[in-house]
Amino acid sequence: MQTPLTKNIKPGRDFATLADYRATGGYEGLRKAVTSMESLQVQQVVKDSELRGRGGAGFPTGLKWSFVPMGENAPATKYFVVNADEMEPGTFKDRVLMEEDPHQLVEGIIIGSYAIRATSAYIFLRGEYHLSAERLAAAISEAYDQGYLGKNILDSDYSLDLYLHTSAGRYICGEETALLNSLEGKRANPRAKPPFPQISGLWGKPTIVNNVETVCNLPHILYYGLDWYHGLGRGKDKGTKLFGASGRVKRPGIWELPMGTPIREILEEHAGGMQDGYRLRGFLPGGVSTDFMLPEHLDVPMDFEAIAAHGSRMGTGTMIILDDRTCPVEFVLNVERFFSRESCGWCTPCRDGLPWVVAILEDLIQGKGRPGDLDLLHHQTRMMGPGNTFCALAPGAMEPLQSALKYFRDDFEKYLRRPVLAEAG
Ligand SMILES: Cc1cc2nc3c(=O)[nH]c(=O)nc-3n(C[C@H](O)[C@H](O)[C@H](O)COP(=O)(O)O)c2cc1C
Ligand code: SF4
Structure with missing residues (x-):
């Protein structure tokens, strides 16, 4: 199974319902986590998976979680927050995941929350994502009905409430500390760090903020295991990634591909190459807040370090193309x-x-x-x-x-x- 994140997205199907999601192993990763693993074991598995954040910076997810206080002396209240703000121009990967397979995100949130023993979780959603809001709200409600959320999840000792919050709408709300201010009802200015959110985040409590795509990896890592996950990447980074291309290519879109897929393969095979009459002059590899790369960089693999070694950043992994007729x-x-x-x-x-x-x-x-x-x-x-x-x-x-x-x-x-x-x- 090479495309875990998008395997339930099928042509001719509106979106994956709860039944569709469960038919491909949905909520089994969660069952395994809460019924047979301690929270710290879940953290360790995610650390060992070498999953890196898909929100832009590529910070190792398990390492981020490990800064959250755990054990008897840890604060009683902790939060798990999903960054679904996605206002980076040219980036629409999280929207696809939320609209097409909302339960995948819900399951990932419950697993992530369990790993840090969060008491409540929030989805901070871009305000214009109306369809995502509708489908996530329905999925959350179904998850409560099925005992995946609320008191004593799947008869375990773990309980969690999940809230959907739609943003009032600024790009800065995607910066994780501005997001927390916004969620608290304050003006969305970033906060000074330290203290980092893992120690003092939402309402001063330990908080994890993770991107939608990052969180969507969690059910599969838990369900299919580390060997399978490590086998997915083609380069140094593990797993798959939603890569995209927009601009004057023949087939703009996004595709789930192994980490480390060469840029040439994404642009020429998946995006179909440049439109007739246009030549490639350059591209921004991952949203507009990344450095340009050139046609001479086409054979660079899309992984965090390879892109950085060529003077840019992978960012969101959704490329914006500069053609030779655009100044x-x-x-x-x-x-x-x-x-x-x-x-x-x-x-x-x-x-x-x-x-x-x-x-x-x-x-x-x-x-x-x-x-x-x-x-x-x-x-x-x-x-x-x-x-x-x-x-x-x-x-x-x-x-x-x-x-x-x-x-x-x-x-x-x-x-x-x-x-x-x-x-x-
Ligand atoms: C101006 C700005 C906007 C950002 N917007 C987003 C966003 O829309 N979604 C996102 O996941 N991360 C965004 N980030 C990165 C977040 O601050 C944070 O690093 C990320 O949510 C962490 O998740 P991850 O570890 O799973 O990647 C933004 C950062 C900055 C500086
Ligand atoms: S905190 Fe400073 S750098 Fe960040 S958006 Fe505000 S003004 Fe710009």
Whole structure:
């Protein structure tokens, strides 16, 4: 079974019902966990699986869980929160998982919650995901009816309540500490770390925040075991991943493939290659907050370290294609407008720097650029680089800009060579 996450998604079927889900081993991973394993054993299995978070940063899931206080002296209240905000442009992998097989996520949440002995769990869902909300709400209700949620799950000593919360809607709500503030009813500004959420998260209690796709791996790791899971990846990273492509490819979409699948295979075989009349100039490997890669990188495998070794990040694994008829400068302006609008305004470099970047790019495109503008843009990428802002939104926003300046410098300079159309004010 090579596609555990999407095996229940079938052409001609609306979505996997509870009966469909159970017909392929659904809720058996949970049964195994709560009836025959201690919470710490579940943690150990997930640690040994080497599952890495699918929300963008690739942090090892079992290691993250191990920071949560356990045992008799641990706080009585703990939370397990699923990050289903998915506002990264070009990314729609979590939506597919939630709409098409909602019970998979529900089962994963109960397993993750059991592993840290959470008392309540939350799904923090992107507000526009109406169909996901409807299907998840129905799945949660069915899970209560079947004894998978509520008091004494499957007659064990473990009890859990699961709540669905729809976001009021900002990109920053996907940052895990801003998400927790939002869930508490506060303004969605990121929190200072430390303390990390594992120690002091939602309402000051130990909290795990994991991405939807990460959590959807858990039932299968528990049910099918470590050897099977380790056998799925093709590179260093384990398991499968939902990879995607959007832009001028013949078949935009997402596909569940082994971790470590070469980029060329994803773009040429699964996405069908470029549309007629278009050539590939570059691509962002995982949403807009990653660095551009080039056609010369097509044979790099999609795993966290291989992509990092080539100057980018796997991010969400859903690629955005830059074709040869799209201006990279306009592409980047579009992206920076998004980030500028979504800045939460909490820290100065991001609040003021992003609109400044947008203004420079707009001037450049309108023929009002000045000789020092490219150096100034480069300077901005350093000012908003890692460590200079309160959260990772601004450094993420600088990744497509810094790599475009590196790889497509001629396209930027072309605008400086144009005659000035109007005097800058
Ligand atoms: C600005 C910003 C937006 C983010 N948006 C999301 C998101 O929509 N979904 C998500 O899972 N992680 C998002 N993240 C990453 C989360 O902060 C966090 O690392 C992730 O939910 C952890 O889950 P994982 O360990 O399972 O990957 C975002 C991070 C930043 C800085
Ligand atoms: S980097 Fe931007 S989004 Fe993050 S805290 Fe600062 S202002 Fe807010």
